[in-house]
Amino acid sequence: MKDDANPKTMFEMVPGDKLELFQKLFSDTIPHNKALGIVVLSVRKGGASMRLDWQPYLVGNPETGVLHGGAITAMLDACSGMAVATMMTRPQPFATLDLRIDYVHPATPGQPVLADAECVRLTSNVAFTRAVAHHGDPADPIASSAGTFMMATKGMPAMGAPAARTAVSDKGKAR
Amino acid sequence: MSQLLDKLAEARQAKDLSRLAAAIPYASWMNIAPENTTGELLTRMRYAPTLIGNTHLPALHGGTIGALLETAAIFHLLWEMDNAALPRIINITVDFLRSGRPMDTLARANFTKLGRRVASVAVEAWQDDRAKPVGAAQLHFLVTPAK
Numbered sequence: 598m599k600d601d602a603n604p605k606t607m608f609e610m611v612p613g614d615k616l617e618l619f620q621k622l623f624s625d626t627i628p629h630n631k632a633l634g635i636v637v638l639s640v641r642k643g644g645a646s647m648r649l650d651w652q653p654y655l656v657g658n659p660e661t662g663v664l665h666g667g668a669i670t671a672m673l674d675a676c677s678g679m680a681v682a683t684m685m686t687r688p689q690p691f692a693t694l695d696l697r698i699d700y701v702h703p704a705t706p707g708q709p710v711l712a713d714a715e716c717v718r719l720t721s722n723v724a725f726t727r728a729v730a731h732h733g734d735p736a737d738p739i740a741s742s743a744g745t746f747m748m749a750t751k752g753m754p755a756m757g758a759p760a761a762r763t764a765v766s767d768k769g770k771a772r
Numbered sequence: 773m774s775q776l777l778d779k780l781a782e783a784r785q786a787k788d789l790s791r792l793a794a795a796i797p798y799a800s801w802m803n804i805a806p807e808n809t810t811g812e813l814l815t816r817m818r819y820a821p822t823l824i825g826n827t828h829l830p831a832l833h834g835g836t837i838g839a840l841l842e843t844a845a846i847f848h849l850l851w852e853m854d855n856a857a858l859p860r861i862i863n864i865t866v867d868f869l870r871s872g873r874p875m876d877t878l879a880r881a882n883f884t885k886l887g888r889r890v891a892s893v894a895v896e897a898w899q900d901d902r903a904k905p906v907g908a909a910q911l912h913f914l915v916t917p918a919k
Contacts, residue, residue, distance in 0.1 A: 629833035632822035654801040658858065660774055665798035666842050666861050671835020675825075678834075690826075693834040697865040752829045752871075 608642040608683035615640055619679065630675050633668060637679070644715040645679035647672060651707050662706030666740075669710065669730050670698060673742045676714035677726035681746050684719045689749045691724065696744040704739045708732050722748055774858055780850050789813070792847055799843055802836070806847040813851055815844035815879045824874065832872030832906075837897060840879050841866060841909035845893040848881035849913060857916040859891065866909045875899055877906060884910070891915045 611618055620637040623630060633655070638646040649655075649672045657665025674693055681691060704710055713735055714728035724746040729738040776795055783791035793805035803818035817823070817840040825833025842864055849859045877897050884892040890912055897907045 626827050627833065628822050628824045628827065629836055630825075633835075654797050656797040657799075658776070659795065659797060660776060660858075665796070665839070666864065667798060667802065667835070667839025670838035670842065670864065670866070671833060674833070674835045674838065690828075692831075692871060693866075693868045695865065695867045696834070696838065697863065699863045700861050703860075750871075752826070752831075 604686040606642055606683060607685045607688070608640065619645075619682075623675075623679065627675070629671065633671060635672055635675060638711070640679065640683055643680060643684050644713070645676050645683065646714075647676045647679075647712045649710045649712070651704075651709060656706075661703070664704045664706075664710065666698070666700060669700075669704070669740050670696070672710065672712050673698060673714070673728045673730060673740065674744070676712040677716075677728045677742065677744045678746065680714040680716040680726055680728070681719065681724040681748075684716045684724070685748075690752045691746050691748045692750045694723070694745040694747045696742055698740050698742045700740050702737070702739050704730075705732055710739060719748070724748060776858060777855060780855075784851070789847075789851070792850060796843075796846075798839075802839060802843070804840055804843045806844075806851070812880065813848060815840065815847050815881075817877045817879075819875050819877075821874075826871075829871060830874050832874070832877070834866075834868055837868065837872055837877065837907040838864065838866045838909070840877055841895045841897055841907055842911065844879035844895050844897070845881045845909070845911045845913070848883075848893060848895075849891060849915065852883070853886065853891070853915070854918040855916060856918040859913040859915045862890070862912040862914060864909055864911045866907060868907050870904060870906045872906045873899060878902075886915070886917075888917065889914060 619640045655668040717725040726744040728742045730740040789806040793799040823836045879897040881895040
């Protein structure tokens, strides 16, 4: 079944409940995501969805209660990064190279923000992502983003990589 | 007139920049505050373990650097121009230049162009060496200059 021309992605490699695993790794290894209270709603090969609940401490404009752009930036960065992680075929550290965010519409105070990200293309050096933040209708976004990520950066694999390590060690045990 | 602009006017009169951060819940929570100890407006994000995005390196979460750059641009707009209404962000483009180490990060904003409707702002962030920026951003804001 091994197909070298089309190697398996990490998303396909990780065993068991992928959502639970990605959520766990995501919270365990990324303290800032935990601090923001970001929840992973779904993962798939090439994409991820997350939720950020409205919190009083995330407010940027105290008169209106609208969330600060920084919280949305962090969420879109995290969601885009996870979309990249699902596409990788081997564990490797990677880092955001750039992220452009259009704030299309202010977030509605009190409402959770949802993010959907997809990894458009992954090469050995660079990954390209698109993401939207919205209140339930991705066609009516609060913010939309385009990002690029550098692959195989220095250091230890971070977010997606523990999943791959899990997958690899699990595979090792099984055979 | 908005309460925030009133607070800003008071802060300016008292020459107390720190009141800017206190007025914005997210800035307080992130420990992001403006300072002016050297004659230029700098914005500092105090290190806290909750800012980490990669525990293995360790490195700051990219989102926190984006948030610092954006907040520095907002402080710059609030402090360096006379606003009749709060500036509204249109977009931000962040370049992540180096991984942020677990320490304080500083940012400095400048107007690329200040027009009658749109302000274009450039921001750079660094840690111990200003010549080695960890991030840079270009932002556009809708602005309403007074008069």
